[in-house]
Amino acid sequence: EFIKNSTNPFRHATGEGGTMFDAGLARYQSMRVNYFEHFKPTGHAFRLGMAVVVLPIALYAWAMKAERDGREQQYRNGEVAYKDRLFKFI
Template sequence: MPNPYGVSDAEFNIIKLQAARRAGLRKEFMKQQTNPFKHATEAGYVFDPALQKFLSMKVTTLEHFQANTRTSMFGLCAIVLPMITYGIILWKHRTNREDQIRRGELRYRERSFKFA
């Protein structure tokens, strides 16, 4: 008989194994967390070496960064080019608007920021 959850039996077994593993890890963590004598030197916190390695890696990312072609192109395309493009578009818009005002093509009531 197929399971009622709409997944194959292999996937259902994998999900059950993951849930059992998660429950076991939760039980072990709660056992360590509620032991009043185990973590007295660590201010009552459970020391997790994997979490410590991850946090240390995140903090020292900049120290281990090495620029290469891929990272340089990403910085150029994601930061520099959009700023330059936006600046050029803004400059052209303002220049055209200023030229229209100076030639008298734009009436006073149609101007933006006429009270500034």
């Protein structure tokens, strides 16, 4: 119906002005706004949240700690000269 009314060449003669009301678009926007009001916490939602939010943060923290511990071990063993160390002015 939206396409029928929007492509009607005689629409201006009816005295309607402004934008057209699209019932389907209004329902879609209402559904998107009210999505979280109808959210039900389930095991699947929990696993998805863990996989998308917590797991990447934990993996990044683990990789950063492993890299820093390895670099610290090299510094303590004397494998890296003072002039070659990163952040030597801190």
